[in-house]
Amino acid sequence: QQISYMFALRNATAGWNPEHRKTFFSWFPRARTWKGGNSFKGFIENIRKDALATFAPQEELAALDALSNKVEASTSIPNYVAPKGPGKNWTVDEVVALTTDGLKGRDFKNGEDMYRSIMCATCHRFNGDGGSIGPDLTGVGNRYTMRDLMENIVDPSKVISDQYDSHEITKKDGSIIIGRIVVEENGKVFIMTNPFAPNDHMAINESDIAKKGTRKVSMMPPGLINSLNQEELLNLVAYLVSGGNAKDKVFQK
Secondary structure, eight states, X not given: OHHHHXXXXXXXXSSOOHHHHHHHHTHHHHHTTSOOOTTHHHHHHHHHHHHHHHHOOHHHHHHHHHHHHSOOOOSSOOOOOOOOOOOOOOOHHHHHHHHXXXXXXXXXXXXXXHHHHXXXXXXXXXXXXXXXXXXXXXXXXXXXXXXXXXXXXXXTTSSOOGGGXXXXXXXXXXXXXXXXXXXXXXXXXXXXXXXXXXXOEEEEEXXXXXXXXXXXXXXXXXXXXXXXXXXXXXXXXXXXXXXXXTTSGGGOO
């Protein structure tokens, strides 16, 4: 409901005073922390930019832009541990072989720790928590075979849904920018180049672009599991296929 109100107000030109504008624009950092589909953050950003263009006085523009674009501080400190390793360059075949008999008596807490420490939660939603840059991982244990799941993790560029395409922009000066186009408006292309900082967008003038297109290379880096040792890897896989359920049979001793 808040989003509906903000969408309606973004083009209102009358009735604003400095305090009203400050209240309006201070809403955006909090809204960016909410969960939504792959286009959600772009939709919120479009509301913000429309409002800045419509009713932000020139003398307040810089301050309101900064206020609405700051990062919402987290109120909680993640309580998880980093991988102990030593890791290795895991292959799909190796992981599938390990999981054939290895998903028994696993450690739920360690699996959750590994999930967060290798940044899965930054880009993927899982049981309603996490980012939306990549596919929702809820229910992967029921939706994928073990081999398919491991191929998606070990070789993320092998199969990419159109919804998660990345883009390549070649500028007239010969430079190349790779990322995901978030929005195109007012003669500019806004592109996210770092999946671990999804709110940071680079603005490129359309007039500076020689060509742009999709790029069949995943924004998910390969080898994210390569810092994990065998036990940590099996705990991570158990955490994923169990749906994050600590009472699942894979965690029974």
